[in-house]
Amino acid sequence: MTLDEAIKSLMALQAKLAAYGHAMGLLFYDGATTAPKGTAANRGQTMSILSEEHYKLTTGGETVALLEFLDAHKSELNEKQQRMVFLLIKDIRNMQKIPMDEYVAYQQLLVEADDVWHRAKETSDFALFEPVLEKIFETNIRFAHYCAPEKDPYDYWLSEYEDGLTMAQCDEFFATLREHIVPLLKKIKEKPQVDDAMLHGHFSEEKQAQLSDYLMRTMGLDLDHVGLSTTEHPFTTSLGSHFDERITTHYLEENFASSMFSVIHEGGHALYDTGSADDLAYTVLDGGVSMGVHESQSRFYENLLGRSRAFTGFVFPKLCELFPELSGHTAEEFYRAINKAEPSLIRTEADEVTYSLHVMVRYELEKRVMHGELKVHDLPGEWNRLYKEYLGVDVPDDKHGVLQDSHWSGGSIGYFPSYALGSAYGAQLLRKMKETVDVDECLKTGNFAPINAWNREHIWQYGCLKKPGALLEQALGEKFDPTVYTQYLEEKYGEIYGL
Numbered sequence: 099m100t101l102d103e104a105i106k107s108l109m110a111l112q113a114k115l116a117a118y119g120h121a122m123g124l125l126f127y128d129g130a131t132t133a134p135k136g137t138a139a140n141r142g143q144t145m146s147i148l149s150e151e152h153y154k155l156t157t158g159g160e161t162v163a164l165l166e167f168l169d170a171h172k173s174e175l176n177e178k179q180q181r182m183v184f185l186l187i188k189d190i191r192n193m194q195k196i197p198m199d200e201y202v203a204y205q206q207l208l209v210e211a212d213d214v215w216h217r218a219k220e221t222s223d224f225a226l227f228e229p230v231l232e233k234i235f236e237t238n239i240r241f242a243h244y245c246a247p248e249k250d251p252y253d254y255w256l257s258e259y260e261d262g263l264t265m266a267q268c269d270e271f272f273a274t275l276r277e278h279i280v281p282l283l284k285k286i287k288e289k290p291q292v293d294d295a296m297l298h299g300h301f302s303e304e305k306q307a308q309l310s311d312y313l314m315r316t317m318g319l320d321l322d323h324v325g326l327s328t329t330e331h332p333f334t335t336s337l338g339s340h341f342d343e344r345i346t347t348h349y350l351e352e353n354f355a356s357s358m359f360s361v362i363h364e365g366g367h368a369l370y371d372t373g374s375a376d377d378l379a380y381t382v383l384d385g386g387v388s389m390g391v392h393e394s395q396s397r398f399y400e401n402l403l404g405r406s407r408a409f410t411g412f413v414f415p416k417l418c419e420l421f422p423e424l425s426g427h428t429a430e431e432f433y434r435a436i437n438k439a440e441p442s443l444i445r446t447e448a449d450e451v452t453y454s455l456h457v458m459v460r461y462e463l464e465k466r467v468m469h470g471e472l473k474v475h476d477l478p479g480e481w482n483r484l485y486k487e488y489l490g491v492d493v494p495d496d497k498h499g500v501l502q503d504s505h506w507s508g509g510s511i512g513y514f515p516s517y518a519l520g521s522a523y524g525a526q527l528l529r530k531m532k533e534t535v536d537v538d539e540c541l542k543t544g545n546f547a548p549i550n551a552w553n554r555e556h557i558w559q560y561g562c563l564k565k566p567g568a569l570l571e572q573a574l575g576e577k578f579d580p581t582v583y584t585q586y587l588e589e590k591y592g593e594i595y596g597l
Contacts, residue, residue, distance in 0.1 A: 120338030138213035149205035215507035222497035255512030278584035294435035301354035331504040334367035339379040366399030373558025388566040393520020408541035441489035522583035
């Protein structure tokens with residue numbers, strides 16, 4: 099085999115893997131959006147066959163021989179080809195360590211888990227979800243031991259979502275946030291609370307859907323390649339490549355802001371994915387490099403831009419046009435209402451000040467279950483206790499507590515810290531962007547093009563070409579510093595609450 103032949107085979111292999119990913123992604127997307135309730139077993143049957151074929155392709159002798167040949171000639175490969183080989187070999191070596199029957203069974207389990215979680219949340223019945231969740235945690239621990247026996251299982255999964263991330267780093271990061279956020283929240287609680295009554299009323303789903311379309315277009319999303327649907331828990335997924343991106347939202351007729359900021363958040367994810375360089379499509383370099391960097395983009399658009407005074411001033415006339423009952427209020431009132439800081443039950447609805455406390459609860463619980471210090475059966479009670487301790491709120495039922503997120507049903511153990519990291523990354527990226535882009539002026543006029551161009555140049559175009567830490571340092575021109583985020587919170591909320 100010549101090197102040229104091997105490179106052609108490498109590209110063909112990745113295209114085939116992308117096709118399997120496309121098919122399995124469509125099954126997941128259908129199950130989470132429009133599939134009839136009784137069809138999970140049917141999808142599970144197809145998923146088991148596809149995942150078995152995917153496993154065989156990934157770990158087969160021909161694939162391994164190809165990648166080992168290319169790895170032996172890596173000095174003759176360009177930067178992109180080297181990174182492709184590195185990522186594929188890493189995945190294959192992990193996959194080889196997991197018995198095929200266990201891998202296939204886990205894919206089936208996740209299809210079942212998604213269905214059971216939806217039913218459990220609907221009826222607020224954790225006991226229904228408990229046996230499935232036990233299997234998910236057990237499998238994640240077992241797979242981590244297979245793949246990296248020298249590592250703590252939770253460290254292994256944290257690093258899978260954010261390359262190199264460890265519990266020690268998370269503990270230090272969250273300690274820094276807690277040191278600043280807890281006293282800030284205490285000061286806010288001592289001040290008169292912001293009035294957010296204008297956000298509550300009756301806002302038709304039809305008008306909210308029109309708002310979603312308007313927001314997606316304003317943000318600069320290409321609606322020929324980005325679709326929107328509804329689901330219980332909003333998410334974003336790529337199907338096959340960055341040329342087909344799907345986002346979802348959940349409309350609450352009593353609160354239009356819930357979906358509004360969900361669409362902006364998921365739209366941020368979609369901008370990142372669709373911003374990958376086109377020559378990365380159908381390769382392992384396509385799409386976002388890590389969940390932390392991904393969340394830096396979604397929370398950047400949702401909060402740093404979407405909840406800014408400049409953008410709310412721009413979007414408020416459109417809101418009044420769609421929802422005439424808002425006309426008796428001002429853009430400034432709307433800005434303050436959507437930035438009300440108050441401990442609450444639901445992570446996705448949380449304000450910027452309290453948001454990271456929601457993430458800390460999940461981090462602490464995951465860590466303890468992964469180390470055998472907490473049984474899955476006891477998760478609801480501990481969840482409720484930590485919500486009282488960290489946020490001072492009483493959890494009325496499992497639906498508004500331990501069952502609120504879909505992540506565990508999808509096997510995403512170690513994902514949650516990415517949300518808080520992403521928020522902090524975003525604040526530092528915004529500070530850097532402002533050196534060359536008049537962000538406030540862009541937002542005042544609804545012109546996202548210069549903002550998107552900066553993000554495309556510094557973040558999006560690279561896909562998975564660079565490691566997350568290296569990508570961030572290159573974009574920022576300095577090391578990550580979480581105090582930039584806490585300073586942003588202190589300044590913004592100090593002004594809103596007159597601290």
